[in-house]
Amino acid sequence: MKKLVFIAVLFFATSFSGHLHAHSNHGAAEPLSKGSVTERTDSVKKQLVDSGKIQTVWSEVDADNVQKKETEAGVLWVVTYENADADPNKLFIFVDELGNVVTANHSGEL
DSSP: OHHHHHHHHHHHHHHHHHHHHOOSOOSOOOOOOHHHHHHHHHHHHHHHHHTTSSOGGGTTOOEEEEEEEEETTEEEEEEEEEOTTSSSOEEEEEEETTSOEEEEESSOOO
């Protein structure tokens, strides 16, 4: 009898668990605008500085160039930062149209 009750409880718990966690905002996300892209990459640059991945001299540098490019990975935003006080003096951050970071490097290559 305990086994039957256990199976019944397990059945009902798993049957309704998907409905309990569902929410309605699963629509298609809008691509980022040029302004939103620079906000996103500024945030990424700050994270790179804070984690010690890049020099602190990058902290106060604004985006120098923002371009949308067709690549092997699809359409990406490439945001370039230039800093004469850093070595190397260029930082490239690649994000997809939805703002997901693809990579960041000093070479500009994907």
